[in-house]
Amino acid sequence: MRRGEIYYFRRVVPSSHRSLLGKREILISLRTRAVGEALILSAPLIDKYDRLFRGDASSELAIEAQDRVHIASRRIGIKYKPLDVRRDAPLEDNLAEIAPRVAAFAGFQKLPLAELQAIAGDIPFRLPFSQALERYQELSRDKWLNLSQRERDKKWRPFEAAVSHFLRFYPNADALSIGRKDAYRYRHHLIDEIVAGSIKADTANKKLMRLRMILEKVFEVDYPENQNPFRGVRIKDDAGKRARPPFSEVEIDAIQKLLRTSSANDQLKAIIKIGMFTGATCKEICLLEEADIVLDGDIPHIKIQPNDQRHKVKSGGARHREIPLVGEALEAMRQFPAGFPRYRRDNGGEVVSAAANKLMAVVTDKTFYSFRHRIADLLRNSGAQDSMKDAIMGHTTRGMGMHYGAGFTLEKKREALETAFRNIESGL
Template identity: 30%
Template structure:
């Protein structure tokens, strides 16, 4: 097996290192993809193959979503390169607003413009649409590049760049999602309209057409999630480039996609009694995750990525923090949450022989690996609870209801569960004391 990207650090650790092509760096969000593969060569080779496949998928998706040089400005720049203009010449022209240019560049532009004029006239004589408009040809005559064209495709690319986290698995998933959205837009609205036409020409009718096409293929919540990629992407492009337009996807009504109180139901006390023998036995890791989720209301990803050092045995709490490739959903997700006696005992047992930085749930720790825990727990849950509105995430809904029903103030409940708070004052101070949180949670245990 060829391993051209396998490197060994001075400390003897194997690493996967791949330099991202310059044309894709903005989309991928990094110059180089690096992944630690450990010190054992045999294991490193096994991991290398997996990381190589992930990298190939990431680059394939990035190439697919990378805007092909579209629009007259990009076309002119390509033609200039083919003609023999240097990158310095192009940069000079891009920033030129008047005044004299070098004789060489000035003469080259005149010849270049003559060629564009001949092509334009030839296309008209043959009854075909000219590749370059008169406006673009006149811009070259003024020693300027045509105005840059911002498209729906470039808005999606910009959105992807802004949302990139630097975590390989997360960015790969995001790239794939955005890429699929772009493909759907092209299929419904048209390739030229999405990749080459100025975004200012996008219409509300086209937005509705896209929404309706999605509605024929997927459930309303999925339609909403797709629109929630397109609309923010366009908003970011409008704001970034101060475009004079309204977002056609803004406040687009999606029938049946509103969040309702019964969209996902909390697990009842009868459910919890019936689930106890199933969820709290067998695989120690899954049983431990279940107990911590049940008694803290934390998110699955937050629990799966706990390290031994995140468990404060003295204070009896977990410290939910971002670390390494593990990120949190919001800024307010970073918090300390008291543990029930049973949850503390479970975590102490799991971490008994581990180093401080070691993961308590190694199998499920890391970007997107909590999905494996979710699938495994759901298999257990479905042997008892068949209502499709009840899932592992229903534990979080259950805790929210328990806190509400025991008289816990809303702001305290939000801090315990890591919800965002709209009020500015929420972000001031150290927050509620741990003993106050414990008193509220004890009423739910």
């Protein structure tokens, strides 16, 4: 339509939406005097309001409405709260709900619709899941402040994935109105997927956990009166068995043979050998810097500690350790006294894991982590104390005095490892 020289977009609001939008018609200036331009500018608006009135964008609409009453509330100086009056509630509760509203209303002669809605509590609170997620990220800023891009992605993607998985099941779900029933219905759906074999119980539980974490935090801060519908919702997981079993000595021999003939790059081969004889994880080995590698002196060893590449090591404290280099690990490390530039970067550990596992797939279906389990088993079988095993692996020892001293000396650790490897040769 044209008003004077300027064209306007105009649209009647269906009565069903008048309360939410707070007006009877939409009138927006297109800021142009040209018909052609006006037509082009109006197209997205037509589309937008079509969708709104058809209902498939109702959450957007609701958010707008919510913002509007909140602003109106502030204008007239009240704190907005949706009206909560129920037939079965005690009378005095209902009166208490209404009385302050009447008082507020009485103070004014004539009020615009938004202000009336604000006082009447006409608009329910709404929080689409996507917004809850944003809010959660905002509230947890501290968790990603000093992460690399990759680490940041790895942290947040699962949350996004959890939300979008949930939304596929419950399109347009509103975080404030879903209840325990909905949570359990979703749980049921997850169990179906587990039965179908598309995901593991552990994965399903993590999806539930992430939804729970999001709502827990957001509710705690913004909606303290709301109960988290996911609290305590989980799926029994009896997977139990060891999924990454240790390598057998037969497999170790086969891998050794493979390494001698393989055309894989030397850095990768060296990393595999070091993993094989130290039980260090591939990320730990990849990120070693020159200063972390000690080849002169009585006991050559590597230090797993924070450095430029590595801001922190998993679980901090106990994981920081020195591991003596024995057997072929020492030769391999001598080849690369300054570490492995090829893999010393964001993601390097994952690349090594993928490459090494692919290489070893020829002779085994086990993976890099099985080196670690093998070392642990060898140490145990050779009679090493648990605390020694933990010191070499970088585990915390339960109940052991983490407060005392620096733990085992390098010499003791080397003895333990050598004993363990000698045991294999003698066929124990």
